[in-house]
Amino acid sequence: MAGSNEVNANESKRVVPLNTWILISNFKLAYNMLRRSDGTFNRDLNEFLDRKVPANAVPVDGVYSFDVVDRATSLINRVYLAAGETDAPWGIAELEKPLSTTAIVPVIVFFHGGSFVHSSANSAIYDTFCRRLVRTCGAAVVSVNYRRSPEHRYPCAYDDGWAALKWVHSRSWLRSGADDSRVHVYLAGDSSGGNIAHHVAVRAAEEGVEVLGNILLHPLFGGQERTESEMRLDGKYFVRIQDRDWYWRAYLPEGEDRDHPACNVFGGRNRSIEGLSFPKSLVVVAGLDLVQDWQLGYVKGLEGSGHEVKLLYLEKATIGFYFLPNNDHFHCLMEEMKAFLHS
Amino acid sequence: MKREHMSHDNFSSSGSCSSSTKPQMWTCDADDELFAVLGYSVKPSDMADVAQKIEHLEQVMCSVEKDGLSQLASDTTHYNPSDLSSWLESMISGLNTTPDFDSGVNSSAQMVVDSDFGSDLTAIPGKAVYPNPREKPPSPAKKLKLSAPETESSESIVMVDSQENGIRLVHSLMACAEAVQKENFKLAEALVKNIGFLAVSQAGAMRKVATYFAEALARRIYRLYPTNQDSAFTDLLQMHFYETCPYLKFAHFTANQAILESFAGRDRVHVVDFSMKQGMQWPPLLQALALRPGGPPRFRLTAVGPPSTDNTDQLQEIGRKLGQLAESINVEFEYRGLVANSLADLNAALLDRREGETVAVNSIFDLHPLLARPGAIEAVLRVVTEVKPAIFTVVEQEANHNGSVFSDRFTEALHYYSTLFDSLESCGGGSDEDRVMSEIYLGRQICNVVACDGADRVERHETLAQWRRRLGAAGFEAVHIGSNAHKQVSMLLELFGGGDGYRVEEKHGCLMLGWHTRPLFATSAWRLAS
Numbered sequence: 001m002a003g004s005n006e007v008n009a010n011e012s013k014r015v016v017p018l019n020t021w022i023l024i025s026n027f028k029l030a031y032n033m034l035r036r037s038d039g040t041f042n043r044d045l046n047e048f049l050d051r052k053v054p055a056n057a058v059p060v061d062g063v064y065s066f067d068v069v070d071r072a073t074s075l076i077n078r079v080y081l082a083a084g085e086t087d088a089p090w091g092i093a094e095l096e097k098p099l100s101t102t103a104i105v106p107v108i109v110f111f112h113g114g115s116f117v118h119s120s121a122n123s124a125i126y127d128t129f130c131r132r133l134v135r136t137c138g139a140a141v142v143s144v145n146y147r148r149s150p151e152h153r154y155p156c157a158y159d160d161g162w163a164a165l166k167w168v169h170s171r172s173w174l175r176s177g178a179d180d181s182r183v184h185v186y187l188a189g190d191s192s193g194g195n196i197a198h199h200v201a202v203r204a205a206e207e208g209v210e211v212l213g214n215i216l217l218h219p220l221f222g223g224q225e226r227t228e229s230e231m232r233l234d235g236k237y238f239v240r241i242q243d244r245d246w247y248w249r250a251y252l253p254e255g256e257d258r259d260h261p262a263c264n265v266f267g268g269r270n271r272s273i274e275g276l277s278f279p280k281s282l283v284v285v286a287g288l289d290l291v292q293d294w295q296l297g298y299v300k301g302l303e304g305s306g307h308e309v310k311l312l313y314l315e316k317a318t319i320g321f322y323f324l325p326n327n328d329h330f331h332c333l334m335e336e337m338k339a340f341l342h343s
Numbered sequence: 344m345k346r347e348h349m350s351h352d353n354f355s356s357s358g359s360c361s362s363s364t365k366p367q368m369w370t371c372d373a374d375d376e377l378f379a380v381l382g383y384s385v386k387p388s389d390m391a392d393v394a395q396k397i398e399h400l401e402q403v404m405c406s407v408e409k410d411g412l413s414q415l416a417s418d419t420t421h422y423n424p425s426d427l428s429s430w431l432e433s434m435i436s437g438l439n440t441t442p443d444f445d446s447g448v449n450s451s452a453q454m455v456v457d458s459d460f461g462s463d464l465t466a467i468p469g470k471a472v473y474p475n476p477r478e479k480p481p482s483p484a485k486k487l488k489l490s491a492p493e494t495e496s497s498e499s500i501v502m503v504d505s506q507e508n509g510i511r512l513v514h515s516l517m518a519c520a521e522a523v524q525k526e527n528f529k530l531a532e533a534l535v536k537n538i539g540f541l542a543v544s545q546a547g548a549m550r551k552v553a554t555y556f557a558e559a560l561a562r563r564i565y566r567l568y569p570t571n572q573d574s575a576f577t578d579l580l581q582m583h584f585y586e587t588c589p590y591l592k593f594a595h596f597t598a599n600q601a602i603l604e605s606f607a608g609r610d611r612v613h614v615v616d617f618s619m620k621q622g623m624q625w626p627p628l629l630q631a632l633a634l635r636p637g638g639p640p641r642f643r644l645t646a647v648g649p650p651s652t653d654n655t656d657q658l659q660e661i662g663r664k665l666g667q668l669a670e671s672i673n674v675e676f677e678y679r680g681l682v683a684n685s686l687a688d689l690n691a692a693l694l695d696r697r698e699g700e701t702v703a704v705n706s707i708f709d710l711h712p713l714l715a716r717p718g719a720i721e722a723v724l725r726v727v728t729e730v731k732p733a734i735f736t737v738v739e740q741e742a743n744h745n746g747s748v749f750s751d752r753f754t755e756a757l758h759y760y761s762t763l764f765d766s767l768e769s770c771g772g773g774s775d776e777d778r779v780m781s782e783i784y785l786g787r788q789i790c791n792v793v794a795c796d797g798a799d800r801v802e803r804h805e806t807l808a809q810w811r812r813r814l815g816a817a818g819f820e821a822v823h824i825g826s827n828a829h830k831q832v833s834m835l836l837e838l839f840g841g842g843d844g845y846r847v848e849e850k851h852g853c854l855m856l857g858w859h860t861r862p863l864f865a866t867s868a869w870r871l872a873s
Contacts, residue, residue: 018390019377025397026383026427029404033416037409044830045416048849049424051382054861057758067860071769074843076859095510122860124382324377 012237015288015316017326024320028238031118035246041117041150051124059083063131067122070167076145077164078121080134098175099140105176106139106184106212106341109161109168109200111146113191115220115247116157121145125323132325136334137341139186142168146196150250154262157192157251161200165209186213186341187279190322192251194219198265198298205276214281215337218289218319219298222248223264224257227293237288237318244291264294266301273305280308282340284333287315312336385427396431403438422823423852512541512553513757519560520753531564548764555786556757559793568799569790574649575657577787578620583780585623587773588766589845590864593832593856594707595624598736600828601868602703603631605734609701612640615694615730617686618707619646622661626668633672640701641675645694650682658682687719691729702732710810711739712801724817728871734822735869737814740804741855741862744792756792759804759863760785766858769844807853807865819869823852832856 013021030049034042055065055078065080081099099105110133112119112126119126121143130141146160165185168174174183187197187204194216204211222244234241245258252260261270281302285295302309314321317329324330374384385393404412419437424430515538522531535557542553562568585591606612612632616624625644632639644665648658658680669676683689686709696702704727713719727735742759746752767781791802805813811821832847832854848855848862855862 013394018394019375019385022385022390022394022397022427023378023381023383025394025401029397029400032404033412036413042413042417044833045421045826047833048421048826048829051425052848052860053382054857069844069859074859078860124380128380323381326377 012288012318015237016318016321017324019326020318020321020324023323024238024318027118027320031243035243039150039246039249041250043151046118050119052120052122053124053127054122061131061135063134065127065131070163073160073163075147075160075163076121077167078127078130078143078145080130080141080143082134082138082140095173098173098181100176101181102178103176104184106137106186107168107174107176108133108137108139108141108186108188108215108341109164109197110141110143111157111161111187111189111193111196111200112143113189113193113217113220114148115244116149116192116195116251117247118148129322132334133337137338139341140174142174149247153250153254154252154260157196158199158203158262161187161196162203165200165204165211169209182210185211186215187211188215188217188337189219190217191319192220192247193217195221195262199262201279202273202276205273205278211279213279213340215340216281216283216295216298217322217333218284218286218291219295220244220247220291221263221265221294221298222258222291223267223294224259229293230290233288233290233292237290239290239319241290265298266304273307275306278302278305278307280310280340282310282312282336284312284314284336286317286319286321286329287313288318310336310340382425383427384425389428393427393431396428396435400431400434400438403435407438420825420827422825424849425851509545509549512538512545512549515541516553516556516560516757517750517754519557520750523560523563524748524750528564531560535560535564548761548768551782551786552757552761552764552789555760555789556753556793558786559790562790562794568794569787571799572787572791573652575652577784580780580784580787582621582623583773583777584784586777587781588770589772589836589839590856591623591707592835592839593847593854594738594864594866595627596835597824597828597832597854597866598705598707598738598868599624599628599631600831601734601736601822601824601866602628602705603635605703605822605868605870606632606640606701608637609733610640611643611697611700613643613645613697613700613702615645615647615702615704615732617647617709618705619648619658619661619680622646622665624705624707625665629665629669629674629676630672633674639672639674641677642669643677643679643700645679645681647681647683647686647689649684656680685716685719686713686723687716689723689726691726694726694730696730702730704730704732704735706736707738708740710737711745711803711805714745714803714805715798715801720813721817724814724819728818731871733870735819736866737810737869738864738866739807739810741806741857741865742804743806743809745803745805753793756789758861760789762858762861763863766844766863772839807850807855807867810865810867811851814867814869815872818872820872821852822868822870824849824854824866824868829854 012025016024034046036042055067057064057066062083063080064083065078068077068079069075099107110130112121112123121127122145126143130143133139133141142164144161144164146164147156149156165187168185169183171183175181176184187201189195189197197214197216198219201211201214226241230241248258248263252258252262258264259267259269261267283295283299283302285292289295296311299309299311312333314329314332321327321329322333372386372388375387375390378385407415415437419434421430422433515534519531519534519538522528522534538553538557538560542550542557545553581591602614614625614628618624629642632642644662646658646662651657662678662680666676666678679695681689681693710720710723713723740759742755744752744756744759746755763785764782767778773781788802791800795801826849829847829849836845836847844859846857846859848857850862850865853865853867855865857863
């Protein structure tokens with residue numbers, strides 16, 4: 001019996017509810033089986049094991065969804081909207097009118113996590129999360145099914161994110177507001193999705209496309225250096241440094257290291273974002289996430305560049321705390337997001 | 344969780360509604376709801392045990408060599424990952440039965456080795472499995488017969504077309520269906536005429552779909568019901584559909600895989616095929632059986648089909664051809680054709696169950712028509728149980744086109760066929776003729792769903808969830824289709840799919856093939872519950 005692993009299992013079990021522990025551990029187990037040391041990935045088995053759900057134009061708990069396919073690229077965006085009283089007959093999305101002509105309805109362009117490799121917009125965990133977002137935050141959500149590594153490395157995910165942002169801005173039926181009817185866009189993402197949100201926001205700022213805010217849920221950043229949190233928390237709460245390393249090797253261009261600008265955002269290989277109209281950010285850090293030093297460094301980097309950022313530090317949270325609504329962290333997150341989107 | 348609509352779980356209201364089984368959430372030991380929405384079935388009472396299994400696996404995995412784990416994962420066939428407890432259990436046994444694990448993975452005979460049958464099927468260049476090598480499909484410019492560039496927009500919505508006219512078109516169709524529902528035929532008539540104009544302004548799949556639905560609505564409004572379908576012509580149309588896109592090939596392949604596995608180690612096998620048509624499914628199975636280690640079994644095929652409308656005996660003719668193939672590959676073959684107007688006319692005695700034979704029953708799209716007559720499905724399922732099959736393979740459309748409310752049926756069908764037509768537009772297989780005939784094939788289904796009722800409405804598609812309930816109530820339990828079949832289908836799709844929108848998904852031990860995120864056809868396998 002490997003003693004240190006026994007301790008780890010017990011430790012993580014103490015801080016999360018049992019079903020959260022089962023859920024995240026199950027992912028960890030499956031993912032361990034899918035990664036190969038030569039950097040290749042068992043994509044078929046990954047897709048087989050992933051639990052997916054179709055879109056549903058019939059409202060369930062007040063939220064309905066439908067998928068939009070870009071014929072040219074086969075990219076899919078899954079749109080989630082709140083069912084209203086004035087909706088067209090059952091099953092049809094009212095796509096001729098704006099979301100509202102009186103109030104502002106934020107539209108969240110959401111990038112799911114999975115370390116750039118796992119999950120899809122139609123993965124059950126993310127479909128469920130996006131539905132909860134619509135309900136709790138009074139927003140519309142567009143979940144982007146970006147291309148994943150190792151088959152599609154940097155910068156594919158960012159390109160797909162950018163295409164999705166442009167697409168969302170051009171939809172008349174996502175507009176809202178009384179006088180200044182336009183699409184009120186926010187970017188959001190967890191893990192790799194948070195990383196994508198940042199980079200898309202930078203490009204948006206550089207090219208003059210409006211993004212009203214960024215919400216980064218334990219975003220994936222890193223660097224060559226081993227930070228204190230990485231060493232202290234290695235293997236303790238579902239994640240090992242070696243796993244993180246594998247995913248960066250799968251995403252970054254071959255031959256690159258983790259100080260690549262995609263990964264080490266404020267590490268000096270990026271253009272400064274000072275002076276750009278970069279959106280305000282809400283950065284959520286889980287206190288038991290080994291990557292937190294990089295995330296906290298990111299917050300400092302934003303502040304240092306003169307940009308507004310709020311840090312939500314959830315001390316006892318592990319990664320994936322938001323998949324199940326059975327803990328205080330989840331409810332806290334929803335409240336903060338709601339406030340951020342409507343401030 | 345409260346729901347406005349229990350999406351695809353509506354019980355159909357044909358005369359043959361299955362007896363009600365209590366919805367799971369009312370029983371004491373129901374699946375945990377939080378897990379259920381995430382796609383997993385775990386009972387609260389099992390959670391501690393599941394956690395223990397995970398911990399056990401984590402500990403064992405630590406002692407495994409570098410790539411031992413991923414090797415294990417690749418070599419093992421995984422089943423029904425939603426059922427966490429059994430999935431974890433299967434991995435624990437997979438690890439336990441492998442000796443010398445530390446020195447690298449030893450693919451022990453006790454682990455489920457999956458690749459034999461699959462590689463047989465792929466190695467065989469059977470025409471039935473792979474499309475004929477054809478000339479490249481015509482380029483879009485040729486299709487338009489103009490030198491003008493492609494007029495279709497580069498963005499299109501799976502559910503609803505984003506172009507303005509597209510939306511108005513869909514709204515008009517919906518409004519018309521609503522008017523028909525309310526028996527406001529004057530309004531419906533006005534709307535259906537307008538739809539005709541709007542449809543013409545559309546391009547591609549949307550136009551075709553709208554045209555078929557508009558025609559079907561018109562038939563319903565003017566009571567010009569379509570006459571009974573000529574089954575020989577439908578069979579011919581289905582052949583073209585088979586050539587154009589991978590759905591039927593997928594169905595045959597997956598069903599054959601399940602049948603092959605159930606025939607493992609058996610010397611005498613009997614396939615009862617409810618869906619003989621042109622017999623396309625059987626050559627690859629015969630070839631795989633011919634090549635299996637230990638040699639082929641004695642193979643008997645009982646094919647059920649409708650009476651021929653001309654003077655030929657189609658059923659016998661196809662049987663003869665299959666017999667010739669079997670002889671050429673040294674498989675002992677016995678054949679019998681059973682002519683029946685309806686499957687409900689069958690009885691077990693006719694199927695001639697023999698001692699010592701392993702039986703497979705096969706149905707591709709032949710169960711849902713039985714829902715048009717009260718008692719028919721129950722009768723047929725009873726006959727199947729009496730034959731005591733080792734496996735009962737079922738392929739059906741993944742949609743609920745059998746709801747009791749007309750406008751609901753209409754909307755479901757509109758979404759379903761829009762997606763299906765969309766995939767036809769994009770997939771490259773078959774000739775122009777194949778594609779046109781495929782559209783007619785689907786158009787006739789649309790007409791039946793929308794314009795017909797009572798015994799004439801035979802396209803009573805129901806979802807996998809609904810079929811699982813019916814088959815469960817009839818005494819069957821699922822035989823899970825695993826990751827090996829999933830992988831092979833994925834590979835075949837890549838090689839022969841003709842378009843990159845096809846997706847295969849696993850659900851409750853069954854496989855579903857769809858277009859992008861919308862599952863369209865489901866294959867399941869069943870046996871008698873112990």
